[in-house]
Amino acid sequence: MRIKLVGIVAPSARLDPVVAQQVRLIAGDMENGPHLLVHPQCHLSDGHFAGDDEARERAFLDIANDPHFDAVWFARGGYGSCRIAERVLDQLNDYARQKIYLGYSDAGFLLAGLYAKGCHVAHGPMPADLVREGGDAAVQRALDWLNTADAITLEPSLVPGVKTVAFNMVVLSHLLGTPLEPDLADHVLMLEEVSEHLYAIDRLMFHLTSQPAIRRVAGIRLGRVSDIPPNDPEFGHTPEEIVRDWCRRSGIAYLGRADIGHDAANKIVPFGGISGATRH
Amino acid sequence: MRIKLVGIVAPSARLDPVVAQQVRLIAGDMENGPHLLVHPQCHLSDGHFAGDDEARERAFLDIANDPHFDAVWFARGGYGSCRIAERVLDQLNDYARQKIYLGYSDAGFLLAGLYAKGCHVAHGPMPADLVREGGDAAVQRALDWLNTADAITLEPSLVPGVKTVAFNMVVLSHLLGTPLEPDLADHVLMLEEVSEHLYAIDRLMFHLTSQPAIRRVAGIRLGRVSDIPPNDPEFGHTPEEIVRDWCRRSGIAYLGRADIGHDAANKIVPFGGISGATRH
Numbered sequence: 289m290r291i292k293l294v295g296i297v298a299p300s301a302r303l304d305p306v307v308a309q310q311v312r313l314i315a316g317d318m319e320n321g322p323h324l325l326v327h328p329q330c331h332l333s334d335g336h337f338a339g340d341d342e343a344r345e346r347a348f349l350d351i352a353n354d355p356h357f358d359a360v361w362f363a364r365g366g367y368g369s370c371r372i373a374e375r376v377l378d379q380l381n382d383y384a385r386q387k388i389y390l391g392y393s394d395a396g397f398l399l400a401g402l403y404a405k406g407c408h409v410a411h412g413p414m415p416a417d418l419v420r421e422g423g424d425a426a427v428q429r430a431l432d433w434l435n436t437a438d439a440i441t442l443e444p445s446l447v448p449g450v451k452t453v454a455f456n457m458v459v460l461s462h463l464l465g466t467p468l469e470p471d472l473a474d475h476v477l478m479l480e481e482v483s484e485h486l487y488a489i490d491r492l493m494f495h496l497t498s499q500p501a502i503r504r505v506a507g508i509r510l511g512r513v514s515d516i517p518p519n520d521p522e523f524g525h526t527p528e529e530i531v532r533d534w535c536r537r538s539g540i541a542y543l544g545r546a547d548i549g550h551d552a553a554n555k556i557v558p559f560g561g562i563s564g565a566t567r568h
Numbered sequence: 569m570r571i572k573l574v575g576i577v578a579p580s581a582r583l584d585p586v587v588a589q590q591v592r593l594i595a596g597d598m599e600n601g602p603h604l605l606v607h608p609q610c611h612l613s614d615g616h617f618a619g620d621d622e623a624r625e626r627a628f629l630d631i632a633n634d635p636h637f638d639a640v641w642f643a644r645g646g647y648g649s650c651r652i653a654e655r656v657l658d659q660l661n662d663y664a665r666q667k668i669y670l671g672y673s674d675a676g677f678l679l680a681g682l683y684a685k686g687c688h689v690a691h692g693p694m695p696a697d698l699v700r701e702g703g704d705a706a707v708q709r710a711l712d713w714l715n716t717a718d719a720i721t722l723e724p725s726l727v728p729g730v731k732t733v734a735f736n737m738v739v740l741s742h743l744l745g746t747p748l749e750p751d752l753a754d755h756v757l758m759l760e761e762v763s764e765h766l767y768a769i770d771r772l773m774f775h776l777t778s779q780p781a782i783r784r785v786a787g788i789r790l791g792r793v794s795d796i797p798p799n800d801p802e803f804g805h806t807p808e809e810i811v812r813d814w815c816r817r818s819g820i821a822y823l824g825r826a827d828i829g830h831d832a833a834n835k836i837v838p839f840g841g842i843s844g845a846t847r848h
Contacts, residue, residue, distance in 0.1 A: 335804025498746035524615025
């Protein structure tokens with residue numbers, strides 16, 4: 289499937305119009321690149337959110353259910369997609385099920401629910417990543433993946449035929465047991481985190497690895513855990529030691545590192561694996 | 569049951585020996601007050617924790633399984649009880665099942681698992697609360713409850729015959745789906761939180777109220793939500809508005825406020841209600 293028209297919506301926090309314009313310019317400079325349509329909802333503001341729940345829900349459905357769009361690109365994370373996820377999932381039409389959905393962080397709530405509904409979703413950079421150091425490379429990577437599914441855009445450990453998903457730890461922890469939880473049996477589960485204390489990482493790994501559903505994954509890979517606030521006292525273990533320890537306790541295979549995270553190097557992870565959401 | 573000997577253990581973070589000594593003096597000044605034994609493990613230190621997992625596990629079992637003790641009082645919260653909870657729950661003897669367990673915050677992981685095993689547990693102040701402003705009143709309240717179960721120590725909305733539990737929001741969120749999760753059907757669920765952003769409170773309430781198991785509670789009461797870091801931008805809703813909203817969405821009755829929280833006014837909530845863990 290050739291991606292010609294990409295709709296950008298913001299189910300969580302607001303996207304700066306200047307950033308949106310810069311991302312459109314990057315796409316415009318690409319040879320045969322996709323055309324980007326930034327839904328005006330992206331720039332609404334309602335407290336913490338890019339417009340109230342109804343505006344965010346409607347904008348998502350405007351793009352997802354419209355046959356003219358080939359992909360839905362989540363504008364940024366922050367917080368808020370879980371507030372509309374169940375309602376939008378109940379209103380998807382057949383066009384929505386044929387699209388690609390791309391984002392990460394808070395967008396993981398929607399990625400999870402969309403994947404559970406059989407949609408094609410991928411964990412990867414978002415327009416708002418442009419403001420990160422080196423963020424233009426992240427935005428370009430997402431656009432290149434949408435455009436050609438070039439292997440260089442993909443998380444390097446992906447293997448054809450091996451089902452994979454990627455989540456922020458807090459987001460996955462908070463969707464377990466809800467209607468958004470997908471069946472992750474036999475999937476390689478990639479996890480990343482940002483701005484959480486090491487004790488909170490440990491607590492998250494307790495929660496995740498103590499779930500019968502998570503114990504059915506094929507294994508866990510650890511992405512980057514960045515911007516960790518100081519632990520008082522010293523926690524005494526690195527993020528990788530923490531993840532290895534909980535994998536050992538729970539009988540889940542620890543498979544090594546994953547090239548994902550809240551940073552410009554964040555690679556693309558199509559849910560279900562590279563014979564799934566990609567156009568290979 | 570008359571509480572004569574109380575053992576203090578620290579399944580999470582370390583208790584300052586000076587604080588422990590002051591709490592023993594308060595108990596010593598009571599007429600017919602309980603005798604307190606502070607397990608030496610409380611003062612161990614291993615990174616974030618009051619000794620390594622094995623030391624904390626052994627200390628808990630030393631007190632819980634010993635027939636001389638009538639109650640186990642958790643020294644303080646912090647983080648760490650979930651790391652030993654499953655192992656200690658598998659090793660409880662009949663004496664452990666006859667005791668009272670008192671604490672809150674991170675100790676909620678153990679309270680939950682002990683309650684699921686049929687033990688008598690209560691949410692209430694801990695020795696380390698002494699260092700709070702007015703904390704001597706919190707410690708005195710806990711000792712008075714252990715001593716006489718005086719009604720003035722209890723959370724005032726408790727009604728005989730109505731099952732009740734109380735949890736820190738993050739702790740309950742992180743034990744859902746794990747072997748520590750108790751059956752909360754038909755219970756009034758009291759929730760409190762400290763040091764979480766309003767957006768995180770909202771996300772926690774999504775997680776909690778989206779669970780089929782939590783939708784079977786009799787209703788939710790909101791304790792205090794304190795020390796909230798600034799939200800950027802303004803979240804736009806108070807903690808009570810957030811909890812009311814998620815109760816409305818999920819069909820759970822919102823029953824009003826609860827007199828619990830991370831503060832000196834924190835009242836006692838015997839799990840199962842006041843005909844349960846109390847000695848009425």
